Amino acid sequence: MIAKKLQYSVQLIFSFLFYVAVVVVIIYLAVCIFLFLRQTRFLFFPSGLIETTPEFYNLRSEEVWLPVSAKSGKVEQIHGWWIGADQPNAKVLLYLHGNSVNIGANVTRAHWFHQLGFSVLLIDYRGFGRSEGRFPNESRVYQDAATAWNYLVYQQKIPPSNILIYGHSLGGAIAIDLAVKSPNAAGLVVESSFTSIRKVLAYRNNFWMFPVDLILRQHFDSITKVPNLKMPVLFIHGTDDVIVPAFMSQDLYAAAPEPKKLILVPGAAHNNVAQVAPSVYLEAIRSFVILVES
Incomplete structure (x- = not known):
C-alpha cells in the first residue's frame, strides 16, 4: 500500500x-x-510632434513633400525641410536621422552643417513626424532615403557629385545603404553608427536566451556593405558612447575602402559629439569636404 x-x-x-x-x-x-x-x-521610436523647426535658428527653409509608392499601391507623402545655403552652387547634404523622434530633434545638427556652407535636406521617414504611412521598417526607410536622393538629383537637378550623404546612428546604416546604391555621390558621413543590429544585440547580450538569427528580420547589416563603397567616407564617434560602442565605427572604418577617415572624440556620448568637441567636429567636416573636392 x-x-x-x-x-x-x-x-x-x-x-x-x-x-x-x-x-x-x-x-x-x-x-x-x-x-x-x-x-x-x-527598433523605431517615432514621434508625430515636431517641437523644433528651422525658424528656431532663424533659418530660411521650405517644406518639401515627396511622394513614395507603398507596396499596397497607395502613394504616401514624405515630409522634409530644405534649408538652402547662403551661397549659390553650395554642396548639398542629405540628412538621414536616427531611429527616434523626428526631424525636429535634428534641426541643431542641420544648423551646424548650414553654418559650414551646406544646403541641407532633412526628411522624416514614413511614420515619423508629419510623414504619412505605416510604422517604419528597414525596407521602407531605405526606400524613403532613395526617394529623397532621387528628388535632389532628378527634380532639383543637383549633380550627384555635389551631394554628401549624412547619417546619424541608425541613420548611418540607412546612409551606408543609400551610398552603396548611389556610388556617384560626393561623399558619405557616418556618425555614431553600428556594424549591424545582430552585432548590437550580441554586444548588449539582451536576447541571449532566444534564437536571434531565426527571429531577426531587421538587419541593417552595414559591415557587409561598406566594402562596396565607391566614395570618400568619414566616420565620427564618441568614445563614451554607451548606446553604440565606438569600436563599431572602428570596425566599419577598417572594412571600408580608401579614401576614408575616422574621428574618435574622447568623452563624447551618442548624441553630443559636436557639443563636446565643436572645433574638432567642424574641422573634421571641413577637412573631409576638401578631401571630397580633391
Missing part, C-alpha cells in the same frame, strides 16, 4: 513537472513569435 501511494505521488510530481514544462515552452514560443512579428517596435 505504501509503495503504491509513493508511486502515485511520483506520478503526480512528474505530471505536474510535465505540464509546467509545456507551459514554459508555450510561453517561450509565444515570446519568440511576438519578437519576430513586433521587433520594429523595439
Whole structure:
C-alpha cells in the first residue's frame, strides 16, 4: 500500500513537472513569435510632434513633400525641410536621422552643417513626424532615403557629385545603404553608427536566451556593405558612447575602402559629439569636404 501511494505521488510530481514544462515552452514560443512579428517596435521610436523647426535658428527653409509608392499601391507623402545655403552652387547634404523622434530633434545638427556652407535636406521617414504611412521598417526607410536622393538629383537637378550623404546612428546604416546604391555621390558621413543590429544585440547580450538569427528580420547589416563603397567616407564617434560602442565605427572604418577617415572624440556620448568637441567636429567636416573636392 505504501509503495503504491509513493508511486502515485511520483506520478503526480512528474505530471505536474510535465505540464509546467509545456507551459514554459508555450510561453517561450509565444515570446519568440511576438519578437519576430513586433521587433520594429523595439527598433523605431517615432514621434508625430515636431517641437523644433528651422525658424528656431532663424533659418530660411521650405517644406518639401515627396511622394513614395507603398507596396499596397497607395502613394504616401514624405515630409522634409530644405534649408538652402547662403551661397549659390553650395554642396548639398542629405540628412538621414536616427531611429527616434523626428526631424525636429535634428534641426541643431542641420544648423551646424548650414553654418559650414551646406544646403541641407532633412526628411522624416514614413511614420515619423508629419510623414504619412505605416510604422517604419528597414525596407521602407531605405526606400524613403532613395526617394529623397532621387528628388535632389532628378527634380532639383543637383549633380550627384555635389551631394554628401549624412547619417546619424541608425541613420548611418540607412546612409551606408543609400551610398552603396548611389556610388556617384560626393561623399558619405557616418556618425555614431553600428556594424549591424545582430552585432548590437550580441554586444548588449539582451536576447541571449532566444534564437536571434531565426527571429531577426531587421538587419541593417552595414559591415557587409561598406566594402562596396565607391566614395570618400568619414566616420565620427564618441568614445563614451554607451548606446553604440565606438569600436563599431572602428570596425566599419577598417572594412571600408580608401579614401576614408575616422574621428574618435574622447568623452563624447551618442548624441553630443559636436557639443563636446565643436572645433574638432567642424574641422573634421571641413577637412573631409576638401578631401571630397580633391
